[in-house]
Amino acid sequence: MDYQTAKEKFITTWGSFGSMWGINKAMAQIHALLFISPTSLSMEEIMEELQISRGNTSMNLRQLMDWGIVYKEHKTGERKEYFASEKDVQELARQIAKERSRREIKPALRVLKEVSTMKDDGTTKTKELIKQTKALHELADTADTIMNNIVNQDQNWITKTLVKLLK
Amino acid sequence: MDYQTAKEKFITTWGSFGSMWGINKAMAQIHALLFISPTSLSMEEIMEELQISRGNTSMNLRQLMDWGIVYKEHKTGERKEYFASEKDVQELARQIAKERSRREIKPALRVLKEVSTMKDDGTTKTKELIKQTKALHELADTADTIMNNIVNQDQNWITKTLVKLLK
DNA sequence: TTAAACTTTCAATAATAATTGAAATATAGA
DNA sequence: TCTATATTTCAATTATTATTGAAAGTTTAA
Numbered sequence: 531m532d533y534q535t536a537k538e539k540f541i542t543t544w545g546s547f548g549s550m551w552g553i554n555k556a557m558a559q560i561h562a563l564l565f566i567s568p569t570s571l572s573m574e575e576i577m578e579e580l581q582i583s584r585g586n587t588s589m590n591l592r593q594l595m596d597w598g599i600v601y602k603e604h605k606t607g608e609r610k611e612y613f614a615s616e617k618d619v620q621e622l623a624r625q626i627a628k629e630r631s632r633r634e635i636k637p638a639l640r641v642l643k644e645v646s647t648m649k650d651d652g653t654t655k656t657k658e659l660i661k662q663t664k665a666l667h668e669l670a671d672t673a674d675t676i677m678n679n680i681v682n683q684d685q686n687w688i689t690k691t692l693v694k695l696l697k
Numbered sequence: 698m699d700y701q702t703a704k705e706k707f708i709t710t711w712g713s714f715g716s717m718w719g720i721n722k723a724m725a726q727i728h729a730l731l732f733i734s735p736t737s738l739s740m741e742e743i744m745e746e747l748q749i750s751r752g753n754t755s756m757n758l759r760q761l762m763d764w765g766i767v768y769k770e771h772k773t774g775e776r777k778e779y780f781a782s783e784k785d786v787q788e789l790a791r792q793i794a795k796e797r798s799r800r801e802i803k804p805a806l807r808v809l810k811e812v813s814t815m816k817d818d819g820t821t822k823t824k825e826l827i828k829q830t831k832a833l834h835e836l837a838d839t840a841d842t843i844m845n846n847i848v849n850q851d852q853n854w855i856t857k858t859l860v861k862l863l864k
Numbered sequence: 865t866t867a868a869a870c871t872t873t874c875a876a877t878a879a880t881a882a883t884t885g886a887a888a889t890a891t892a893g894a
Numbered sequence: 895t896c897t898a899t900a901t902t903t904c905a906a907t908t909a910t911t912a913t914t915g916a917a918a919g920t921t922t923a924a
Contacts (some may be wrong), residue, residue, distance in 0.1 A: 531815045533823050540830060540850070550801050552717045554882065565833075568825040573901075583884045588902055609892070609899060610745040619832045623840070634717050641710040648698045656700050658735040662784065663707060664730075669786045721912060739870075750914045755872055776869055776922070 540566060540680045541580070556582055557590040561600065564615035570603045570608045598625045620681075627681040642667035707733060708747075723749055724757040728766065731782035737770045739777045765792045787848075794848040802841045810836035 531539075541562040548558025559580050564571060571579075577587050578664040591613055594600035599622055603612040616622050650656055698706075708729045715725025719835050726747050731738060738746075747822050758780055761767035766789055770779040813830035817823055 531811070533815075533818065533820070533826065536812045536815045536823075536826060539808060540826065542814050543805065547801070548807050550719045554718055556882075566822075566826045566829050568821045584901080585903075586883050586887065589883090592902085611900080617829065619829075619836045623836060634714070637711065638714050641706060644698070645703045645707050648700075648703045651700065653700070654735050655733075656703075659700065659703060659707070659733045662733050662786075665786045669790060673790070676847070723912075751871080752873075752915065753913050756913090759872085778871080 537566065556580070556586050557593055560590050561594055561615060562586065562611060564600060565617070567615075570605075570612035570614035572612055574610075576613070597629050624681045627677050631674055631678055635670060639667060639670055639674070642670065688692070704733065721757070723747070723753050724771060725759055727754065727757050728761055728782060731767060731780060734782075737772075737779035739779055741777075743780070745861055751784070764796050791848045796843050798845055802837060805842070806837055809837065831849035 541559050544562035544565075544647050545555040545559040548561075549555055555630050558578055563576060563579055573584065573587050573591070576582075576591075577584060580587075591600060594615075595602065599616045601616070603614055605612055616625065642663050646660055648656070648660065650660060708726050711729035711732075712722045712726040715728075716722055727743055730743060730746055740751065740754050740758070743749075743758075744751060747754075758767060762769065762780075766783045768781050768783070770781055772779055783792065811828050812825055813834050815823075815827065817827060
C-alpha cells in the first residue's frame with residue numbers, strides 16, 4: 531500500500547468512525563489529517579486536501595479546538611494561521627474522555643438522579659421507574675469514574691496492570 | 698415530580714442521549730419505555746405511548762432485538778406479540794459493549810492495523826503515518842480489551858475494587 | 865382454506881444535519 | 895489610518911437520516 535492510499539484509507543475510516551459517535555465527517559477527517567501530518571497545516575491546505583469549503587473548515591476547526599485536541603500555531607513572518615493536532619494518543623484519550631463526560635455523561639447523570647429520587651407513590655410502575663433509573667445511575671456513575679481515572683493515570687501503569695490482569 | 702412527568706423526562710432524555718451516540722431517537726425511546734415498564738408491551742401500546750408509526754416501531758424493535766437488549770414474548774391465548782427489555786443493567790452494559798466492539802471497534806482496529814503495517818518508504822510523512830496509526834491501534838485495542846473484560850466480570854468484584862482503588 | 869389479526873417491508877415524504885459561499889468582520893503591516 | 899490578507903458568520907442549499915403509511919406478507923384458529 532502506498533502513502534496516498536494509506537492516508538486516504540485512514541482519513542476516510544476515521545471520518546465514518548466519527549459519524550458512529552455523533553461527530554460529523556468533516557470534523558473527524560480534519561482531525562485525522564492533522565493527526566498524521568508531520569507539520570501544521572493552513573486552512574487552505576486543509577480545504578484543498580479534503581475538498582471542503584472554507585466555512586466548513588473554519589467551523590469544524592473551531593469545534594476541534596473547543597474539544598481541546600487541535601491547536602492554532604502562528605509562524606513568525608506568516609500572516610496565516612496554522613493548525614496542529616494533539617499527537618500524544620494518551621493525552622488525546624484523556625481530553626476526549628473529559629469532554630464527553632462533561633458534555634454528555636454528567637447531564638444524563640443529573641436527570642437520572644432527579645428521576646430516581648422522585649417521591650415514591652407506592653404504585654408498581656413508580657417503583658419500577660425508580661428502581662431502574664437508580665440502577666442506571668449507579669452504572670453510569672461507575673463507568674464514568676473508571677473511565678476518567680484510567681485515562682488520567684500519570685504514567686498509565688494501571689492500564690498496563692489491568693491489561694495483564696484481564697487479558 | 699409525578700409519575701407521568703418523571704417517565705416523560707426519562708424517555709426524552711434517553712432519546713436525545715441516544716442521538717449523541719449514533720442511535721436514533723425512536724430506538725432509544727422504545728428502549729427507555731420498555732426498560733421502565735413493569736410489564737411487556739404490545740406494538741400498539743408502544744406506538745400509542747410514543748406517538749410513532751407502526752413501521753417505525755417495527756423496524757426499531759427489530760434493531761433492538763438485533764442488539765440483544767429487547768426480547769419478544771408470547772402470551773398464551775394472545776395473538777399479539779409483546780416486547781420486553783433486558784432489565785439487568787449489568788447485562789445491558791455487557792451486551793452493548795459486546796455489540797459496539799463487534800460493529801465499530803473491531804473494524805476500526807482492522808484498518809488501523811492495515812495502515813500501520815504498511816511498507817515504510819523512509820519519508821517523513823510515511824513514518825509519521827505509521828507511528829500515529831500504530832499508537833492509535835494500541836490505544837484502541839487496550840481500551841477495547843479493558844472495556845469488554847470489566848463488563849464481563851462474573852460478579853463485578855473487579856468493578857467494585859477498581860472504584861475503591863480509583864475514587 | 866379462508867379470513868381476520870397482526871407484522872414487516874419499502875417507496876415516498878418529512879425532518880434533521882452538514883455544507884457552501886459570499887458578505888461581514890478582524891488583523892497586521894505599510 | 896488604510897489596505898490587503900485572512901477568518902468567521904450565517905442564510906440558503908444540499909445531503910443524509912428518520913419516519914410514515916399502505917401494500918404485501920405471515921400466522922393462527924375456525
